[in-house]
Amino acid sequence: MKRSFGLAFALFVCTFTFAQQALWGGTSIVSPEIHENNTVTFRLKAPKAVKVQVTGDFLPTQKIKTPFGDFDGPGAADLIEKDGTWEYTTPQPLKPELYSYTFLVDGLKMNDPNNVYMIRDVVSVTNVFIIGGGRADLYKVNKVPHGTVSRVWYNSPTLGMDRRLTVYTPAGYETSGKNYPVFYLLHGMGGDEEAWIALGRTAQILDNLIAQGKAKPMIVVMTNGNASQEAAPGESSLGFVSPNMQLPKTMEGSFEMAFPDVVKFIDKNYRTIKRKQARAIAGLSMGGFHSMHISKQFPDMFNYVGLFSAAIMPDNNVKSPVYADLEGKLKAQFAQNPALYWIAIGKTDFLYKANEDFRKLMDDKGYKYMYYETDEGHIWKNWRIYLTEFSPLLFK
Structure with missing residues (x-):
């Protein structure tokens, strides 16, 4: 009996050990x-x-x-x-x-x-x-109150489809009963509504800045800027399609014209402060392009605008009323004295010259803006930095 039990126990140990190796990979290598x-x-x-x-x-x-x-x-x-x-x-x-x-x-x-x-x-x-250490501690999950990250579907009548957003609500949103300002944060070409939350560390950065008292509690809405997409690859009715940089309807006016659909949905379904003074919009690269053109197309919508390594104007072949009369629309926008217009770019960014030319136009017209320059180029390292610098300036 004892021998049978011992044999059974040995078999169990061998089986368990094999299962553990299969589960954990069976390696002792540490990397990195x-x-x-x-x-x-x-x-x-x-x-x-x-x-x-x-x-x-x-x-x-x-x-x-x-x-x-x-x-x-x-x-x-x-x-x-x-x-x-x-x-x-x-x-x-x-x-x-x-x-x-x-x-x-x-x-x-x-x-x-x-x-x-x-x-x-x-x-x-x-x-x-x-x-x-330093700024990188903002990218960590620290022992502070944490907000909630949700994937939310909304209907866009302008685009004729249901689409997905990523929404960050600050710690305490569920129980506070308060209304909050909203920051719309847009990704670059090839990205989607997952980009800022994963690569940009948005939730960690906002949790930490809010806990330190450096940023106001705010809702952050991360959109999908590809107007032909329902959602990120693998998260839509198309199934496991390959991600693609060359998507249609990205920088030809469709996304900009449909943006009020997003704002209306957020204002209807979240406790927001429903006025211009409590709305901000910013984005990186293509998202900076979208932020620039949305904010001037709808000058009554946003009081804070951030261009992170932004593309400035579309290809010459693109014809859309969104991009027409740049100077006239900027004049109307700045006539309303936006609280903050913030431009940031790296010294070696391939879009540096376009941003330099845009700032010259702003200077010539006497439009007030803040400028923030970093080393290096068109990289996520810079965009995380810009988020940590821009967010504390909002809703003061």
Whole structure:
């Protein structure tokens, strides 16, 4: 009897151990390993590989040519192999920041199998890690009151479809009974209503800034700026379609003209302060383009406007009343004295010249705005910075 029990117990232990290995991957490799001095070690077990590299935004940037211009892209560093495990340690401590990376194994891109934390940026899926300290602590989940993030469907009569929003409500919204100002936050080309919440760390940033008393409690609405889409790839009736940078109806006026549908839905379904003084709009790249043109198309709607690395004008072939009479619409907008018009861009951004020309127009007309310039280019590192700088200026 004892022997049978012992055999059964041994079988159970073997089965349980196998299940645990299947569940947890059966590996003891730590990657990335963040050391006390903020150097970081990356490891990959690949005994048959010939060459392994790590590429990420913690490495010196390199220029990548695309149909949309020259972008700053991450460099690459070689890992050294020992007993089938490849390893690379950054030669210098990394500055506080949210970083992304992937491996290149004999030229084939792959994610780190020892790091479960990943983010999608259009068609790229990368691993991520955070070096804490300074501004990067705003990107962390800290022990502060937390807001709620919801995925909400609304009907757009203008576009003739149901569409999805991501909505952040601040801590205490559900029980306070108060009405709140609303910040509409727009993504860039190829992005969707998931971009700011995942890559931009919006919920973490707002939770932390509000808890520190640096930002007013506010509702943040993150839209899908692709007017032909119901929702992010994989989240609509189209199923698991591939993300695409070249979507129709993005920068030809449809999204701008349909934006009042969003505002009406939010004002009807959330406890908002329903006036211009309590509304802000901002966005990155294409979202900055949308923010600029929506705010001048509807000058009674927004009192705070933010252009983050914004595209300024559409392609010459685009004909829409939204983009007509730029100077006349800006004149009408600034005649109402917006509380804040905020322009930010990186020194090496491919849109720097367009923003410089736009600021010259603003200067020539005597329109008041705030300007914020950073290093580097058209990257999420800058857009997170801009969000942390812009949000505390709202609704004062």
